[in-house]
Amino acid sequence: MERISAHQFVMLGAAVLMGTTFFPVAQVALGVGGRDGWMAVLPAYGLALPLGLMILALAREYPGQNLIKISETVLGKWTAKGIGLVYLIVSIYFGALLLAQVEDTFKRSVLQLTPHVVFIGAMLFLVGALAWTGIEVFGRFAEVVFPLIILGLIANMVLTLPRFEWEEFFPVFGEGIKPILFAVLKLAPYACEYALFVAGVIAYLPQGGQDQTQLRTGVWRAVIIVGTVNALLTLTELLVFGPAEAKRLNYGLLSLGKLVEIEKTISGVESLFLLIWMGGMIIKVGAFYFMGMWGLQAVFGVQDHVKWYLLLAGVFFVIGLFFQNGVELVQELSVTDDYLILPLAILWIPLVWGIVRWRRRGKAG
Amino acid sequence: MRSWTRMLKELTSRPHTRQIRKVPPLPVDSELPKPLSPKLMHSLLGESTDIIFREFSLRGQEEIPCTLVAVDGLIDKLILDSFILRVLMVDFAGEKELEQMTVDNALKTVYKFLAPAIELKIINKTGDAVDAVLSGDALLFLGDTGEALIIGSRGWANRGVAEPETESVVRGPREGFSETLRTSTSLLRRKIKHPSLRMKSLKIGELTKTDIVVTYIEGLAKPDIVQEVMRRLGRIKIDGILESAYIEEMIEDVPYTPFPQVRHTERPDVLAAALLEGKVGIMVDGTPIALIVPAVLAQFLQVSEDYYEKAVIVILVRFIRYVGAAAALLAPSIYIAVATYHQEIIPTTLALSIAAGRSGVPVTALLEAILMTLALEIVQEAGLRLPKPIGQTIGIVGAIVIGDAAVKASLVSPQMVIIVALTAIATYSIAYYDLAIALRLIRFPLMLLAGTLGFFGIGLGLYGLLIHLLSLRSFGHPYLSPVAPLRIRTLLQDTFVRAPWWALKRRPQIADVDEPRGGGQ
Numbered sequence: 089m090e091r092i093s094a095h096q097f098v099m100l101g102a103a104v105l106m107g108t109t110f111f112p113v114a115q116v117a118l119g120v121g122g123r124d125g126w127m128a129v130l131p132a133y134g135l136a137l138p139l140g141l142m143i144l145a146l147a148r149e150y151p152g153q154n155l156i157k158i159s160e161t162v163l164g165k166w167t168a169k170g171i172g173l174v175y176l177i178v179s180i181y182f183g184a185l186l187l188a189q190v191e192d193t194f195k196r197s198v199l200q201l202t203p204h205v206v207f208i209g210a211m212l213f214l215v216g217a218l219a220w221t222g223i224e225v226f227g228r229f230a231e232v233v234f235p236l237i238i239l240g241l242i243a244n245m246v247l248t249l250p251r252f253e254w255e256e257f258f259p260v261f262g263e264g265i266k267p268i269l270f271a272v273l274k275l276a277p278y279a280c281e282y283a284l285f286v287a288g289v290i291a292y293l294p295q296g297g298q299d300q301t302q303l304r305t306g307v308w309r310a311v312i313i314v315g316t317v318n319a320l321l322t323l324t325e326l327l328v329f330g331p332a333e334a335k336r337l338n339y340g341l342l343s344l345g346k347l348v349e350i351e352k353t354i355s356g357v358e359s360l361f362l363l364i365w366m367g368g369m370i371i372k373v374g375a376f377y378f379m380g381m382w383g384l385q386a387v388f389g390v391q392d393h394v395k396w397y398l399l400l401a402g403v404f405f406v407i408g409l410f411f412q413n414g415v416e417l418v419q420e421l422s423v424t425d426d427y428l429i430l431p432l433a434i435l436w437i438p439l440v441w442g443i444v445r446w447r448r449r450g451k452a453g
Numbered sequence: 454m455r456s457w458t459r460m461l462k463e464l465t466s467r468p469h470t471r472q473i474r475k476v477p478p479l480p481v482d483s484e485l486p487k488p489l490s491p492k493l494m495h496s497l498l499g500e501s502t503d504i505i506f507r508e509f510s511l512r513g514q515e516e517i518p519c520t521l522v523a524v525d526g527l528i529d530k531l532i533l534d535s536f537i538l539r540v541l542m543v544d545f546a547g548e549k550e551l552e553q554m555t556v557d558n559a560l561k562t563v564y565k566f567l568a569p570a571i572e573l574k575i576i577n578k579t580g581d582a583v584d585a586v587l588s589g590d591a592l593l594f595l596g597d598t599g600e601a602l603i604i605g606s607r608g609w610a611n612r613g614v615a616e617p618e619t620e621s622v623v624r625g626p627r628e629g630f631s632e633t634l635r636t637s638t639s640l641l642r643r644k645i646k647h648p649s650l651r652m653k654s655l656k657i658g659e660l661t662k663t664d665i666v667v668t669y670i671e672g673l674a675k676p677d678i679v680q681e682v683m684r685r686l687g688r689i690k691i692d693g694i695l696e697s698a699y700i701e702e703m704i705e706d707v708p709y710t711p712f713p714q715v716r717h718t719e720r721p722d723v724l725a726a727a728l729l730e731g732k733v734g735i736m737v738d739g740t741p742i743a744l745i746v747p748a749v750l751a752q753f754l755q756v757s758e759d760y761y762e763k764a765v766i767v768i769l770v771r772f773i774r775y776v777g778a779a780a781a782l783l784a785p786s787i788y789i790a791v792a793t794y795h796q797e798i799i800p801t802t803l804a805l806s807i808a809a810g811r812s813g814v815p816v817t818a819l820l821e822a823i824l825m826t827l828a829l830e831i832v833q834e835a836g837l838r839l840p841k842p843i844g845q846t847i848g849i850v851g852a853i854v855i856g857d858a859a860v861k862a863s864l865v866s867p868q869m870v871i872i873v874a875l876t877a878i879a880t881y882s883i884a885y886y887d888l889a890i891a892l893r894l895i896r897f898p899l900m901l902l903a904g905t906l907g908f909f910g911i912g913l914g915l916y917g918l919l920i921h922l923l924s925l926r927s928f929g930h931p932y933l934s935p936v937a938p939l940r941i942r943t944l945l946q947d948t949f950v951r952a953p954w955w956a957l958k959r960r961p962q963i964a965d966v967d968e969p970r971g972g973g974q
Binding site for chain 1: 797907909920933936937
């Protein structure tokens with residue numbers, strides 16, 4: 089069985105946690121939390137910590153198994169199959185929606201006349217190739233691409249510094265703390281997406297004692313890096329556009345890229361930044377593609393065969409093509425996040441972890 | 454339709470009328486006739502005119518018939534004349550050993566007392582005898598006892614130790630491997646004077662019986678990799694090995710990739726440095742090119758001189774090389790994408806200049822770039838195979854005369870000529886020829902993607918390339934190491950930059966050896 093190193097887990101986890109969230113994060117945070125919405129970002133990503141650590145604790149108890157398989161032991165075969173089916177459906181549906189979002193991003197910004205099918209087909213080809221090469225190559229892909237994404241985001245933020253309007257920052261806590269808490273709740277599904285990925289990838293993690301410490305530290309690192317960068321990004325959009333304008337922009341980061349000018353020579357570099365962010369999109373869609381495969385394997389017991397990869401790609405393709413309206417797509421992503429991913433993650437993971445812990449205490453007592 | 458299928462059936466079912474000829478495989482020793490004798494050697498080798506059968510007698514022992522068998526051109530005649538024939542036929546007379554000599558002990562007596570040569574061996578197997586003679590050794594029969602004496606007398610015309618043309622350096626050793634395997638191994642042995650340097654010999658090629666030496670440093674090279682090299686070499690079934698490229702293609706992990714997965718070198722210092730890093734070398738008789746495994750992508754952008762210059766200078770040189778590689782791969786694609794889709798990212802004056810340059814050009818930027826790059830490839834290929842002075846003329850005519858005329862005739866834009874020239878120069882900054890060719894090949898699909906989808910297309914191509922590179926391995930070692938999987942020490946010390954020698958305290962992580970480079974100092 090393939091294995092990924094502790095470092096690859098950190099990078100892969102961080103890349104999945106970041107994924108494409110840098111596009112909507114500012115709009116959601118500032119839209120719900122108002123001017124102080126940027127403060128909600130880090131705590132919202134912080135939800136990934138308890139969920140991630142619970143899953144790692146379960147992985148220690150049941151090495152080499154993913155959470156669906158562990159659930160079979162803990163909750164019984166048919167309950168686990170039911171949860172696995174929900175996991176499978178959520179993964180495929182949300183992954184396909186993200187694929188459609190990639191298409192929407194490129195179509196809006198740089199290639200307005202190119203047909204939808206080209207974007208979706210091309211991205212799916214890359215994602216399928218990445219999935220076919222295995223989780224180890226996926227981990228290495230994240231190791232290369234994630235630092236580039238972070239550098240790209242930092243560059244974008246730094247290069248827009250001349251356009252900062254510092255008065256947009258004030259007043260702090262002008263609307264109290266309540267909107268920030270609502271924003272945390274609204275952003276929480278991003279952490280849950282990560283948790284559901286970790287629920288699947290634990291089957292490939294190293295088992296050594298030293299590795300366990302590194303894995304736990306890895307979850308912390310991923311949350312802190314991604315939470316901080318996205319909080320700074322939200323702050324940047326706040327300072328450049330102001331809260332009212334920022335919550336109107338579906339893809340604020342692209343608008344931010346349009347404002348970048350280097351030495352009065354290169355300007356409007358959002359197409360160049362898109363090249364880097366494309367890597368993040370591949371990782372996020374790839375993660376859900378993998379989750380779909382793990383779901384298929386766990387629920388229906390299918391083997392690692394090219395026909396299942398093609399079938400899954402076909403389903404992604406059809407769903408992805410269905411959503412061609414950007415606003416409709418954003419709403420659908422939000423609904424899936426709020427009503428499927430969030431409940432699945434915060435009910436399933438603590439439940440399995442709680443039962444395992446309770447049983448162990450019972451045995452010890 | 455039916456007639457076509459019938460014709461096809463007839464063609465495929467037609468019995469073979471040609472006589473298939475096959476070279477009989479060399480029989481294994483147990484299948485050869487016994488006992489070993491001059492007559493048997495004559496029957497096996499005698500029809501070739503370059504085989505020498507010199508019959509003579511020992512002076513004072515005329516009843517013992519002697520035969521010397523050797524291949525003309527492969528032996529050092531001076532050794533045989535002065536130290537074998539002269540001793541046995543002239544100087545040997547009157548010695549006390551001669552009086553005690555009989556047909557039965559003649560060979561042992563010569564071996565012990567009378568043949569002043571280093572490489573001597575008594576054999577009784579016909580296969581060994583044939584191998585020895587065809588490899589350049591001489592075979593001496595004394596009587597018909599079923600035994601013979603192999604005399605190490607190899608010596609043939611070779612070009613000696615010369616400076617390698619493809620890996621020339623400003624600072625560093627000037628010697629290169631030669632076509633003679635033993636000369637090459639001696640050059641390596643001179644670099645690493647330690648008993649841990651291992652050289653394992655084997656022969657590959659049913660007909661050529663090419664000598665191969667697998668070399669590594671015991672304790673530094675991973676035993677798994679050494680075993681894997683021996684396993685892969687052992688399973689090669691081919692009639693002849695004429696160059697190490699044959700072996701390279703047959704032992705690499707993924708055959709269908711343009712990227713080199715085995716490094717090769719003509720320089721003993723490069724091979725020695727690789728062995729000191731825990732790698733394994735493969736040397737092949739008949740070629741000065743030695744192979745090094747495992748290989749990672751970053752090493753194809755490094756040259757031996759990187760380790761002979763000051764570290765600060767090397768950082769700059771390597772940076773230039775990486776930029777050159779990126780330009781060689783991407784310059785035409787970026788130009789196409791900007792000229793076709795993303796004019797907004799360049800200043801207005803430059804955009805206007807490009808538009809003015811392209812006015813009157815009858816083809817799209819994509820087609821223009823492909824045609825120009827193709828023309829460049831043709832000029833390069835034409836110049837490569839011709840004698841040097843003519844090759845230079847081709848380059849001048851191709852690049853300057855045709856380029857200038859094409860711009861004046863409005864067939865191409867001046868900007869495109871600049872881009873293509875820049876790309877060509879950038880390609881030469883890549884130290885390793887095989888990698889340069891791979892990048893030249895990949896440039897074309899990237900241009901197509903840029904021409905159809907702009908930066909999105911370039912992104913698709915680059916991420917596709919990245920996935921491909923990440924999936925490659927060289928003898929089990931990830932091709933993009935130390936970037937992915939991350940090996941932080943190697944990455945910081947000797948990948949994009951090189952740390953000074955005093956800071957390179959540990960070996961690269963590929964060796965998995967904790968011993969410091971300084972031997973614990």
